[in-house]
Amino acid sequence: xxxxxxxxxxxxxxxxxxxxxxxxxxxxxxxxxxxxxxxxxxxxxxxxxxxxxxxxxxxxxxxxxxxxxxxxxxxxxxxxxxxxxxxxxxxxxxxxxxxxxxxxxxxxxxxxxxxxxxxxxxxxxxxxxxxxxxxxxxxxxxxxxxxxxxxxxxxxxxxxxxxxxxxxxx
Amino acid sequence: xxxxxxxxxxxxxxxxxxxxxxxxxxxxxxxxxxxxxxxxxxxxxxxxxxxxxxxxxxxxxxxxxxxxxxxxxxxxxxxxxxxxxxxxxxxxxxxxxxxxxxxxxxxxxxxxxxxxxxxxxxxxxxxxxxxxxxxxxxxxxxxxxxxxxxxxxxxxxxxxxxxxxxxxxxxxxxxxxxxxxxxxxxxx
Numbered sequence: 308x309x310x311x312x313x314x315x316x317x318x319x320x321x322x323x324x325x326x327x328x329x330x331x332x333x334x335x336x337x338x339x340x341x342x343x344x345x346x347x348x349x350x351x352x353x354x355x356x357x358x359x360x361x362x363x364x365x366x367x368x369x370x371x372x373x374x375x376x377x378x379x380x381x382x383x384x385x386x387x388x389x390x391x392x393x394x395x396x397x398x399x400x401x402x403x404x405x406x407x408x409x410x411x412x413x414x415x416x417x418x419x420x421x422x423x424x425x426x427x428x429x430x431x432x433x434x435x436x437x438x439x440x441x442x443x444x445x446x447x448x449x450x451x452x453x454x455x456x457x458x459x460x461x462x463x464x465x466x467x468x469x470x471x472x473x474x475x476x477x
Numbered sequence: 478x479x480x481x482x483x484x485x486x487x488x489x490x491x492x493x494x495x496x497x498x499x500x501x502x503x504x505x506x507x508x509x510x511x512x513x514x515x516x517x518x519x520x521x522x523x524x525x526x527x528x529x530x531x532x533x534x535x536x537x538x539x540x541x542x543x544x545x546x547x548x549x550x551x552x553x554x555x556x557x558x559x560x561x562x563x564x565x566x567x568x569x570x571x572x573x574x575x576x577x578x579x580x581x582x583x584x585x586x587x588x589x590x591x592x593x594x595x596x597x598x599x600x601x602x603x604x605x606x607x608x609x610x611x612x613x614x615x616x617x618x619x620x621x622x623x624x625x626x627x628x629x630x631x632x633x634x635x636x637x638x639x640x641x642x643x644x645x646x647x648x649x650x651x652x653x654x655x656x657x658x659x660x661x662x663x664x665x
Contacts, residue, residue: 314574319529326536333532340531344523347585348516355519356512361482363508364489367500406623418627427624427635431617432643434610440478443584443609447592447602452478454661455603458653459610466611466646473638 347445354441362400371397385468390422394429395467399460402435421474428470433463519581526579530567539563542570553608553651554591554601561590565605575614584609595665600658607650613643 326333365371375393382392390412398405409426416422436459440452493501533539543550543559543566550557550565557565564587571579584605591602598606617639624632 315576318574318576322529322532322536322538325538326532329536331532331535336532336535337528339528340534341524341528343531344520344527344582347523347527347582348520351519351585352512352516355516356509357482359512359515360505360508361485361489363504363511364493365485367504367507368489368492369496370485370489370492406619409620409623410627413623413627418624418629419631424635424638427617427620428638428642431614431620431635431639432612432646434612436610437478437481439584439606439610442581443588443606446585446589448594448596449592449598449602450596452598453603454657455598455606456478456481458603458650458657459607461653462607462611462646462650465649466642469645470638470642473641477638477641 351442351445354445358400358437358441362404365400366397366404385464386471387467388422388425388471390416391426391429391467391471394426395464398430398433398435399463400435400437402438405430405435425471425474428474429467432466432470436460436463522578523582526582530579530583533567534563539567542566546570553604557591557601561587564590568605569608572609572613573615575616575618580609593663595663597664599663600654600661603658604651604654607654608647611643611646611650613647615640617643 323333326336371393375396378396379389379392382395383389387395394405394408394412397408409423409430412426413423436456440456490501493504530539540559540563543563546566546569547562549569550562554565564583568580568583568587571583587605588602591599591605593599616636620635620639621632624635
């Protein structure tokens with residue numbers, strides 16, 4: 308059994324029990340909170356549409372492949388195999404895209420191969436930067452992101468380099 | 478964001494004009510359809526988690542978590558008001574526990590409270606953003622699920638390497654943000 312399967316039900320039970328113990332109205336709180344979901348979906352929807360259109364164009368037009376081929380020599384220097392360059396690039400935009408790419412690697416090289424395991428570590432060590440950027444900031448006035456994207460990308464690439472090295476020995 | 482978006486759209490659609498222009502509009506529509514599917518899924522997720530998080534707020538449980546994580550939050554994001562701190566605490570705990578879905582609503586709320594109304598992002602917000610993109614989580618549940626589905630002989634043997642890689646990326650992100658914020662102060 309997976310330990311993390313227990314986390315969510317235990318979490319939900321504990322907060323409701325805690326709410327009952329402290330004599331709060333859990334039902335009213337839940338309904339009030341759930342009501343705010345409507346606004347959140349409406350405000351984030353246009354951003355999600357914009358970024359998903361870009362993701363789809365990026366994948367279908369072959370631009371994604373071109374970028375990963377162009378960047379492969381640089382990634383090879385730091386120890387990221389060329390089969391995984393596409394994964395690192397697509398993961399910047401969308402987590403689902405990354406998982407689809409990963410499944411493809413499973414099918415081509417076998418799920419327990421080095422490439423598959425390194426790919427798993429890459430997929431598990433980072434979130435899609437541009438997706439988080441588009442969704443998390445919907446309720447702020449921020450338009451200029453200064454060095455945020457640069458640092459997030461560097462951190463993700465360091466994660467990918469470590470992932471490729473560590474899966475060789477572990 | 479703007480630059481990335483228009484570069485991808487212009488170059489991508491430009492490539493399609495030369496390769497196969499007939500699929501261009503289908504591609505755009507497919508993207509938009511994916512967005513609607515995701516938004517519906519997100520709506521369900523938001524409704525559940527915002528409801529549960531409201532219970533957490535009303536019982537003042539979030540203040541307790543925030544007090545517990547306070548030294549870490551103060552070190553990483555400097556002085557924040559209590560409202561923002563509570564949401565940051567919830568977001569970081571969700572990240573650690575691998576409850577990816579619960580991270581988004583608390584993340585949006587945290588940034589809303591951290592927002593100073595300037596069009597420039599603050600150093601503290603960048604730190605929060607980088608913590609979320611480098612996703613420090615104890616167990617990579619989705620990837621393990623995918624490995625089980627693909628018939629791996631030991632699906633969970635990826636936990637330790639992933640933990641090491643994600644720790645490396647998070648630590649590297651924190652150090653970089655700390656260095657950058659030394660040289661680049663918040664703008665109005």
